[in-house]
Amino acid sequence: MSNKHEILKIENIRKIYQAKNDELEALKSINLKVNEGEFVSIIGPSGCGKSTLLSIIAGLEEKTSGKIYIDNEEIVGVSRKIGYMLQKDSLLEWRSIYQNIMIGLEIQGIKNKENEKYVKDLLKKYNIYDFRNKYPSQLSGGMRQRVALIRTLAIRPQILLLDEAFSALDYQTRMLVIKDVYRILKNENKTVLMVTHDISEAISMSDRVVVLSNRPSVIKKIYDINFDMESRDPMNCRENPKFSKYYENLWKELDINA
Amino acid sequence: MRDNKISVERKKYLKKVTRNKIIIFITQILLLVTFIAAWEICANANIIDSFITSKPSRILDTFMNLSQNGLLEHIGVTCFETIIGFLSGTILGIIVAIILWWSNFLSKVAEPFLVVLNSLPKVALGPVIIIWVGAGMPAIIVMALSISLIVTILEILNGFLNTDKEKIKMAKTFGANKFQILTKIVIPANISTFINSLKVNIGLSLVGVISGEFLVSKAGLGYLIVYGGQVFKLDLVMASVIILGIVAAVMYKSVVLLEKLITKTHIIN
Ligand SMILES: Nc1ncnc2c1ncn2[C@@H]1O[C@H](COP(=O)(O)OP(=O)(O)OP(=O)(O)O)[C@@H](O)[C@H]1O
Ligand SMILES: [Mg+2]
Numbered sequence: 001m002s003n004k005h006e007i008l009k010i011e012n013i014r015k016i017y018q019a020k021n022d023e024l025e026a027l028k029s030i031n032l033k034v035n036e037g038e039f040v041s042i043i044g045p046s047g048c049g050k051s052t053l054l055s056i057i058a059g060l061e062e063k064t065s066g067k068i069y070i071d072n073e074e075i076v077g078v079s080r081k082i083g084y085m086l087q088k089d090s091l092l093e094w095r096s097i098y099q100n101i102m103i104g105l106e107i108q109g110i111k112n113k114e115n116e117k118y119v120k121d122l123l124k125k126y127n128i129y130d131f132r133n134k135y136p137s138q139l140s141g142g143m144r145q146r147v148a149l150i151r152t153l154a155i156r157p158q159i160l161l162l163d164e165a166f167s168a169l170d171y172q173t174r175m176l177v178i179k180d181v182y183r184i185l186k187n188e189n190k191t192v193l194m195v196t197h198d199i200s201e202a203i204s205m206s207d208r209v210v211v212l213s214n215r216p217s218v219i220k221k222i223y224d225i226n227f228d229m230e231s232r233d234p235m236n237c238r239e240n241p242k243f244s245k246y247y248e249n250l251w252k253e254l255d256i257n258a
Numbered sequence: 259m260r261d262n263k264i265s266v267e268r269k270k271y272l273k274k275v276t277r278n279k280i281i282i283f284i285t286q287i288l289l290l291v292t293f294i295a296a297w298e299i300c301a302n303a304n305i306i307d308s309f310i311t312s313k314p315s316r317i318l319d320t321f322m323n324l325s326q327n328g329l330l331e332h333i334g335v336t337c338f339e340t341i342i343g344f345l346s347g348t349i350l351g352i353i354v355a356i357i358l359w360w361s362n363f364l365s366k367v368a369e370p371f372l373v374v375l376n377s378l379p380k381v382a383l384g385p386v387i388i389i390w391v392g393a394g395m396p397a398i399i400v401m402a403l404s405i406s407l408i409v410t411i412l413e414i415l416n417g418f419l420n421t422d423k424e425k426i427k428m429a430k431t432f433g434a435n436k437f438q439i440l441t442k443i444v445i446p447a448n449i450s451t452f453i454n455s456l457k458v459n460i461g462l463s464l465v466g467v468i469s470g471e472f473l474v475s476k477a478g479l480g481y482l483i484v485y486g487g488q489v490f491k492l493d494l495v496m497a498s499v500i501i502l503g504i505v506a507a508v509m510y511k512s513v514v515l516l517e518k519l520i521t522k523t524h525i526i527n
Contacts, residue, residue, distance in 0.1 A: 060430055077433075084431035088424045094446050103442065104432040155432065 004035040006072075007191050008057075008159055013066035015052050025216035026052045030066070032210065032219065034159075039185070039192045041202035044212030044220075045254065050195040053212075054161045057193070058084040070159065080108065083157030087164040089148040091136035097147055098123070098132035104155040119154045126150060126184055142173040142180075149181055153188060160185065162194040166201065178205065178234045199254070203246045204234040211253050221253055312492040317500070320493040333501060335478040336467060339395060340509065343402025344463035348456060350403070351410025358411070359418040359444070360436065372412060380405045381469050388474055398470030398478075405466035406459040413458070417451030418444050453517045460509045468502070479505070 015027040026049035034040050042050050055061035057068060059078035067074055070081050091100050101119055105111040123129040128150060136144060145165065152160065165181075166174045182205055185192055196202050202209045206225050213220045227240045237243060264272075294314045300306045301313035308316070321329075358365040383404060388397045421444045429443050471480025479502050486494030 058431055059433075060427065078430070080433065086424065086428060086431070090422070090424045090428040092425065092443070092446070094449070103429070107429060107432040107434045107438050107442070152431075 004037070006033055007036040007070060008032075008034040008193070009069040009072075010057065011067045011069070013053065013056060013068070014064045015049065015056060015061070016064045027056075028216035028218050030212075030217070030219060034191060034193060036158075036191055037189050038208065039194070039206045040208045040210060041194045041196055041206040042210045042212060043196060043199060043202050043250065043254065044217060045214050046197065048212045048215050048217045050212060051163055054084070054163050054193065054195055058082055058161055060084075080155065081158045082161060083152040083155060083159070084161045085148060085152045085163070085165045087168055089136075089144045091144055091147060091151075093136050096133050096135055097128065097139070100136065100147060101128075101132075101151045101154050104151060108155060110155075115154070115156075118156070119150075122150050122153060140173070141169050142177045145169065145177050146180060149184060153184075153190075157190070159191045159193065162192065162196075164196060165194070167197070175235070182234045199247055199250045200238070200243075201234075203243060203250065204237055209246075209250060211250065223250065309490075310492060312496045316493045317496045320491075320497045324494075324497065329501070332478055332482055332498075333505065335395075335475075336464075336471070336480065336502075337505060337509075339398050339467045339470070339478065340402060340460075340463045340505075343399045343466055344406065344459055346399070347403040347406035347463060348410055348459050351407050351455070351459075352414055352452070354407075354411045355414035355418060356440065358415050359440070365415065372408060376408045376412060380466070384469065384473050387470075393474040395475075397474050398467055401470035401473075402463040402466030406462040409462065410455050410459060413455045414448070414451055417448045421447045449520060453513070453520065456513045456516070457510065460513055461506065464502075464506055464509070 010030055010032040013027055013030040015025070017024045017026055030053060032040075042053065044050055052061060056063045059075070059082070069075070070079060075081075091097075092103070095103070098119075101123070102111060102116075105115050105119070120129070123132055126146065128147060131139065131143070131147075136147070139147065148165075166177055169177055178201065192205075194202070194205065203225055209223045209225060211220045211223070212218070223246065225246060227237045227242055229237060229240065297306075297311070298314045301308040301311065324332075358368060380401070384401060387400050387404070391397050391400055425443050425447065426439055429439050434442065467478070468480040468483075471478040472484050475481040479498050482498040483495050483502075486492065486498065
């Protein structure tokens, strides 16, 4: 555990939004290190800048100052080592499931035999292969989100960013999709940075939970989550006595914030 | 669909739907026949003056005569002008819309001009166009183009700008450049915008062509109508108007057919 490889480093990230008649400091100074294979969640009050932080790491939003490193190399703009999964699945209804999943490879100009085989293997492994010629409108919400995940994985990112990726789903589906996604991400040994407003979702999936303060936000506290379980998954850890303890702590932390 | 047996209620419902359709169709035919018959009878009985209203039998005669006197050529000229005006207006409109979508600066600059040009009745430009491109077929085509161009630009630009932001963001997460966003997201997402604009444009181009033919032409349905009016041959005018109606309907139907074809291959609901 201690000699784990540090894959992502965020250093003094600051973000000030400029508007016509005002400027708004969303992020004051964010510092975070994430190890390879780690699952880190970010929670915080509404509007504190969680999405902003992920967008900056993904290279979609300019940062005012600060630096981001992947494998000790500074990244600027969109990095191919990062995959970003959004709240809406944004599947393109005019493309089949397979064509939807291939869009990342198409855009990056790396749609070759080897990558196509990799995608086909992913499809088979995660039970989408039989649906590959269907269209998005023929799939359920949970299934669509799984397709969106595979679309993100198709470009073989090392780090995955999830922004409220499950909040559009109804409760029942959400539980299933979370378990499903967790299994896939662990299986593929991905490093994950996830934003959520759901405390139990954060605890059930993460190795660490980062709590942001109100705007302009800084990291208020980082909680280590450790259930000491043999085969932990987002369902069974909820029954662990530690779960409610973590929940209580985090809930208080957010409450003080408000 | 899975079950081959259709319930009694379903059968009843389907029967009712077909019956309604048939009744509507029969009523429409009856209405048309009654109108034509009343027209003929009134004209024959001198209740209306057939010199200024013409009458169906004479229109039919004219129709037959014209078939020998090159009516097909006139139809051909009008169709040709309309299609060329329609295609150039649509293609040019799409190109300009793409440029304006691409450059926020240009679209901001162009906005007030487009708004003014859009509300200007394009027919008023007729004399100017004739002076610039000469009295003849080019002037008519430019007329058709100018009528559909601005609407196309505005319509398509609006569709482009309203493309789902989340889809564009999704493409950006993979590092898409502006050209890829255009070709992979914005254009395919706006297929229905294109088709709507085609539907509107086919009608507008026809309006442009006919007004152009009124002003300058030596052939075409618009020419026949003006010529017939000038020599008080109302039979000729009426026959031309009816043909024009048929031409317009056929053109519109072809666009609708195209729409069906595209939606079938592009989006499966
Ligand atoms: N493009 C922008 N221009 C100006 N202000 C912005 C912009 N995007 C976000 N903001 C502001 O920055 C702050 C942080 O926004 P952000 O979306 O990152 O918060 P969040 O923590 O993700 O919120 P939520 O919990 O609602 O998802 C908010 O006050 C928001 O209004
Ligand atoms: Mg957010």
